[in-house]
Amino acid sequence: MNDFLQLCFxxxxxxxxxxxxxxxxxxxxxxxxVINFAQGxxxxxxxxxxxxxxxxxxxxxxxxxxxxxxxxxVVGIIVERLLLRKMSGQPVFSVIMITIGLLFVIDQIxxxxxxxxxxxxxxxxxxxxxxxxxxxxxxxDLWAIGLAFLVVGAFFLFFRYSSTGLAxxxxxxxxxxxxxxxxxxxxxxxxxxxxxxxVAAVAxxxxxxxxxxxxxxxxxxxxxxxxxxxxxxxxxxxxAVLGGFIIGITQTLTAGYQPAHASWLGQDFQSVTPYAVMIxxxxxxxxxxxxxxxxxxx
Amino acid sequence: xxxxxDHVLSIQNLEVVYxxxxxxxxxxxxxxxxxxxxxxxxxxxxxxxxxxxxxxGLLPTHRGEITKGAIRLDGDDVTNRTAASxxxxxxxxxxxxxxxxxxxxxxxxLRAGAIVRRPGREELQASYEAMLELFPVLKDRWxxxxxxxxxxxxxxxxxxxxxxxxxxxxxxxxxxxxxxPLVIEQxxxxxVDINRQGTGVLLxxxxxxxxLSIADHAYILENGxxxxxxxxxQLRADKDIQEFYLGMGEGGRTRLNEVKSYRxxxxxxx
Ligand SMILES: Nc1ncnc2c1ncn2[C@@H]1O[C@H](COP(=O)(O)OP(=O)(O)OP(=O)(O)O)[C@@H](O)[C@H]1O
Ligand SMILES: [Mg+2]
Numbered sequence: 055m056n057d058f059l060q061l062c063f064x065x066x067x068x069x070x071x072x073x074x075x076x077x078x079x080x081x082x083x084x085x086x087x088v089i090n091f092a093q094g095x096x097x098x099x100x101x102x103x104x105x106x107x108x109x110x111x112x113x114x115x116x117x118x119x120x121x122x123x124x125x126x127x128v129v130g131i132i133v134e135r136l137l138l139r140k141m142s143g144q145p146v147f148s149v150i151m152i153t154i155g156l157l158f159v160i161d162q163i164x165x166x167x168x169x170x171x172x173x174x175x176x177x178x179x180x181x182x183x184x185x186x187x188x189x190x191x192x193x194x195d196l197w198a199i200g201l202a203f204l205v206v207g208a209f210f211l212f213f214r215y216s217s218t219g220l221a222x223x224x225x226x227x228x229x230x231x232x233x234x235x236x237x238x239x240x241x242x243x244x245x246x247x248x249x250x251x252x253v254a255a256v257a258x259x260x261x262x263x264x265x266x267x268x269x270x271x272x273x274x275x276x277x278x279x280x281x282x283x284x285x286x287x288x289x290x291x292x293x294a295v296l297g298g299f300i301i302g303i304t305q306t307l308t309a310g311y312q313p314a315h316a317s318w319l320g321q322d323f324q325s326v327t328p329y330a331v332m333i334x335x336x337x338x339x340x341x342x343x344x345x346x347x348x349x350x351x352x
Numbered sequence: 353x354x355x356x357x358d359h360v361l362s363i364q365n366l367e368v369v370y371x372x373x374x375x376x377x378x379x380x381x382x383x384x385x386x387x388x389x390x391x392x393x394x395x396x397x398x399x400x401x402x403x404x405x406x407x408x409g410l411l412p413t414h415r416g417e418i419t420k421g422a423i424r425l426d427g428d429d430v431t432n433r434t435a436a437s438x439x440x441x442x443x444x445x446x447x448x449x450x451x452x453x454x455x456x457x458x459x460x461x462l463r464a465g466a467i468v469r470r471p472g473r474e475e476l477q478a479s480y481e482a483m484l485e486l487f488p489v490l491k492d493r494w495x496x497x498x499x500x501x502x503x504x505x506x507x508x509x510x511x512x513x514x515x516x517x518x519x520x521x522x523x524x525x526x527x528x529x530x531x532x533p534l535v536i537e538q539x540x541x542x543x544v545d546i547n548r549q550g551t552g553v554l555l556x557x558x559x560x561x562x563x564l565s566i567a568d569h570a571y572i573l574e575n576g577x578x579x580x581x582x583x584x585x586q587l588r589a590d591k592d593i594q595e596f597y598l599g600m601g602e603g604g605r606t607r608l609n610e611v612k613s614y615r616x617x618x619x620x621x622x
Binding site: 223230234235237 | 408409410413434435436438439444445451452453454456460464468470513517
């Protein structure tokens with residue numbers, strides 16, 4: 055039983071990181087209808103920005119994290135401005151291909167600047183743990199889970215109450231009608247990319263700090279976060295978080311039990327589970343858990 | 353009478369081309385004197401919506417371009433400005449087909465209409481109340497998703513949303529389309545109300561009966577050109593217009609389809 059709880063907690067900690075990555079996908083998709091495949095490499099970039107500010111420049115960890123968040127927001131805006139704005143009105147497919155290209159470009163830039171070797175981003179939490187009954191909770195994991203909830207809460211308030219959030223929803227529903235209301239689609243799209251960049255940096259920092267090492271491959275997590283987003287329904291921040299947790303927990307449970315109980319599935323089966331879960335849920339609910347089925351336009 | 357130079361909207365010799373080849377407007381000139389209702393009538397494809405898109409800066413989204421002419425809003429040249437800047441300058445519109453945001457609540461739809469003027473909390477509240485006074489039925493639907501409302505209620509949301517920007521000029525593209533006679537009456541009364549409070553209205557309609565009953569002036573668009581223009585009561589008395597737009601012609605062509613197909617055969621200009 056304790057093993058099970060311990061694995062569930064590890065799953066939530068992993069899922070929280072998926073959720074943070076997925077939230078970046080969601081905000082861009084919601085505002086523009088584009089799935090940004092470069093999100094994973096911006097996650098990595100955020101981690102390296104923090105590494106650079108903390109280890110190379112010697113700034114305090116928190117300050118370094120803030121710099122990384124701001125830096126990735128700027129990267130998001132630049133990417134939108136230089137590449138994607140030119141593509142507005144073009145088929146979504148072409149835009150998506152551009153983001154795939156961008157993924158490789160950013161990865162290359164990262165290895166050019168910081169190299170392939172594992173780095174140490176820093177460990178503000180140490181190996182501190184909290185014990186709850188028989189299970190041990192690492193402080194860094196608690197932070198990741200807390201941050202995921204914090205960010206999703208902030209998203210909720212932003213979309214619900216702020217003018218920019220409302221403008222973003224309006225643009226997502228009907229771009230021309232939003233323009234007719236005087237909403238600047240450009241500003242909305244730039245804001246979405248900036249937010250996605252900041253969230254990516256938070257994800258990157260929680261992924262690569264603490265006991266984990268920082269490698270350029272840290273962005274590959276997006277491959278597992280991607281099903282989390284689809285699961286949640288592409289447009290729903292809450293769905294992204296739930297999707298993240300579901301995938302994180304099934305993944306750690308698989309890693310914990312499958313080798314002993316179903317070894318015939320082969321080694322490393324847990325890396326397939328995000329996709330297996332995604333397919334299963336999509337078969338039952340084609341729009342994902344929280345996907346909005348559009349209200350019929352009368 | 354309003355001073356003739358005091359126009360909230362004036363369009364001179366407007367020419368519009370879509371996709372570099374399709375000539376949709378061929379030198380349209382049109383004026384809306386401040387505080388009046390002007391009707392713009394015409395058959396399907398005459399170019400009514402294109403006029404509206406030109407004024408409001410929405411042509412680029414349709415690969416359209418103003419190739420000649422000028423548009424002045426309240427005396428200032430707004431030709432080829434962005435939609436956001438034009439709305440900021442005091443123009444709001446009710447688009448063809450209503451185009452409210454179906455997933456947003458009625459309240460959110462109205463709030464979206466006000467984004468452009470960045471109102472404070474109290475200002476926003478006052479605007480909500482003014483809109484509920486104009487359309488009391490929306491009170492009960494305040495928190496519902498606008499997409500679930502009836503066609504008439506959706507049209508009210510669309511109008512209220514446009515008014516939330518506090519425009520000097522309101523453009524309306526076929527607000528009566530697809531609505532029951534009783535609802536059309538309500539919309540008509542609302543337009544009169546809005547105009548009484550000082551907002552100029554450019555009313556695009558195929559329902560000439562309704563439009564001419566409240567307009568001060570009217571223009572008739574045919575094949576991208578103004579075929580006729582004048583005071584509304586004068587056009588109402590016009591034989592051709594009675595025949596082709598008011599369904600009072602010989603043979604009692606009262607069904608829209610019949611009138612329409614006949615209309616296509618006979619044209620005032622070519
Ligand atoms: N996006 C577009 N691309 C190419 N041609 C267009 C476009 N939109 C309109 N047109 C053409 O321009 C002309 C005028 O169209 P417009 O929509 O302005 O007419 P309308 O008077 O509003 O008609 P309706 O009463 O059907 O709404 C038509 O011949 C139409 O085919
Ligand atoms: Mg039209």
